[in-house]
Amino acid sequence: MGAQLKLYNTATRVVTDFKPLQPGKVGIYLCGATVQAPPHIGHVRSGINFDILRRWLVASGYEVTFIRNVTDIEDKILHKAAHENLPWWAVAQKYERAFTEAYAALNVLPPTCEPRATGHITQMIELMQLLIDNGSAYAPGNGDVYLEVRKLNSYLTLSNQKLDDLQPAEDADLTYKKDPRDFALWKAAKPGDPSWPTPWGAGRPGWHLECSAMAHAYLGESFDIHGGGLDLIFPHHENEIAQSVSAGWGFANIWMHNAWVTTSGEKMSKSLGNSLQVTEILKQVRGIELRWYLGSAHYRSMLEFSFEALEEAAVNFRRIEGFLKRATDLLGSTPDGIIPPGFAEAMNEDLAVPAALAVIAEILRNGNTALSANDKAGVRTAASQIRGALTILGCDPFDSNFTSAEKSDEKVLDGLVSLALEQRAAARARKDFAAADEIRDQIAVLGVVIEDTAQGTRWSIG
RNA sequence: GGUCGGAUGGCCGAGAGGCGAGGCUCAGGACUGCAAAUCCUGCUACACGGGUUCAAAUCCCGUUCCGACCUCCA
Numbered sequence: 001m002g003a004q005l006k007l008y009n010t011a012t013r014v015v016t017d018f019k020p021l022q023p024g025k026v027g028i029y030l031c032g033a034t035v036q037a038p039p040h041i042g043h044v045r046s047g048i049n050f051d052i053l054r055r056w057l058v059a060s061g062y063e064v065t066f067i068r069n070v071t072d073i074e075d076k077i078l079h080k081a082a083h084e085n086l087p088w089w090a091v092a093q094k095y096e097r098a099f100t101e102a103y104a105a106l107n108v109l110p111p112t113c114e115p116r117a118t119g120h121i122t123q124m125i126e127l128m129q130l131l132i133d134n135g136s137a138y139a140p141g142n143g144d145v146y147l148e149v150r151k152l153n154s155y156l157t158l159s160n161q162k163l164d165d166l167q168p169a170e171d172a173d174l175t176y177k178k179d180p181r182d183f184a185l186w187k188a189a190k191p192g193d194p195s196w197p198t199p200w201g202a203g204r205p206g207w208h209l210e211c212s213a214m215a216h217a218y219l220g221e222s223f224d225i226h227g228g229g230l231d232l233i234f235p236h237h238e239n240e241i242a243q244s245v246s247a248g249w250g251f252a253n254i255w256m257h258n259a260w261v262t263t264s265g266e267k268m269s270k271s272l273g274n275s276l277q278v279t280e281i282l283k284q285v286r287g288i289e290l291r292w293y294l295g296s297a298h299y300r301s302m303l304e305f306s307f308e309a310l311e312e313a314a315v316n317f318r319r320i321e322g323f324l325k326r327a328t329d330l331l332g333s334t335p336d337g338i339i340p341p342g343f344a345e346a347m348n349e350d351l352a353v354p355a356a357l358a359v360i361a362e363i364l365r366n367g368n369t370a371l372s373a374n375d376k377a378g379v380r381t382a383a384s385q386i387r388g389a390l391t392i393l394g395c396d397p398f399d400s401n402f403t404s405a406e407k408s409d410e411k412v413l414d415g416l417v418s419l420a421l422e423q424r425a426a427a428r429a430r431k432d433f434a435a436a437d438e439i440r441d442q443i444a445v446l447g448v449v450i451e452d453t454a455q456g457t458r459w460s461i462g
Numbered sequence: 463g464g465u466c467g468g469a470u471g472g473c474c475g476a477g478a479g480g481c482g483a484g485g486c487u488c489a490g491g492a493c494u495g496c497a498a499a500u501c502c503u504g505c506u507a508c509a510c511g512g513g514u515u516c517a518a519a520u521c522c523c524g525u526u527c528c529g530a531c532c533u534c535c536a
Binding site: 013030031032033034036039040042043044045046047049074075076156159160161162164165166167180181183184207208228229230231232233234235236238239257258259260261262265266267268296297298300301302303304306308309312313315316319322323326352353354355357358359360361362365368369371372428431433436437440449450451452453458 | 463464465466467468473474475476477483484485486487493494495496497498499500501528529530531532533534535536
């Protein structure tokens, strides 16, 4: 690829050259879902942003190990279980499945491994033992285990805060904690709660421990990239760093955080209701169109959601898709994907997708011009470049993830529409335009749109 | 109170000292039996007030407004 990939590192607040720890290999840990509700478009934006990063790294020749965890034990899941009158594990599984389906609908590649917190209690206990043995953590005897933040050599380096500036938690209970800011690695079991036995008593994991334990299990003591949403910087990622560094691990080299999907300028909250759930949006646009929309803003920019912008993005995407389909008709085969140089340049600049989209727009214009001129070589080049670019963005219309469902009925439909088009062609040939337009109008009512082109009449549903 | 972002044309959305990003909408034109699609042309914007500079949307100082995080969060 030639050019050097640069990435923004939250830890240093600057864009720097990406240098993998091992040549040719990249390890990524992405904080995935806490499975306590169906995914909304903000959740999947994170998945899409990091999926684009992953695809770009792979296209750039790296061997990528991509870990995205599932947090399947946590306070909210227990609350939800009580509320829905289901076992906690049924709640976790139900929403994990909802996330999996949403990711699939949006063509987010499955991770190399998708570890669950509850499957890594052993690793968590080992980590706690290590931290207690080296004096970083303490078990006050009630079943809890805490990390002692005052003993850390450095803390809050990602969020750049001072320990003394933190507002102490209102419910800080100093019965067991040495300092109100000490955070729980492990929570003692309450009656009726799920629990796992440990040397310090039965209980369940604190929020942060699982990511340190699982990142270590799959990526080792040091790895390249750790990602997640902006809101995870503090406390989640700070505490992951605290745990992992206290264990003597190097942990993540680069920290990347995606910005919000906002509504009315504000972060989407989980109390917002169902309207922005992925399944709801997918009733209005196709998965590939929603992905195009969510992926089109720079990952560090807020994306202000509106149905108008979503629709605009969908129309914009259909224009590109239309070109690829017309190009395929002309060429007689689907074009192979190649990466356009300008696109690569943009992606190497901290995944500058908007700049990359400008490159696609220019190629599209050239491609359409070539199409009008019946310039097959020009069409092939443009179509290949656009397909290559779309593949990186996860929006290749020829991707079987998007096309497989539609294939079966197509032959029958094509035959029927062709019959109507033959009638219309005959009417046009004898200059009976009233009859020809009548046919066009009638099938338009059924949702079939006709375009007369130099290569003949095309039809599409839309 | 502490920390961190943001404000760009009718709309969406990049850029981060000097060559009009791009898309959508709109207006005009080409092509077309008409339509659609496509292409061409047009629409010179950076919250406010100072400053630095030959040159500021971009850097500095101040102001206003919006938002995020401070132990539930993508």
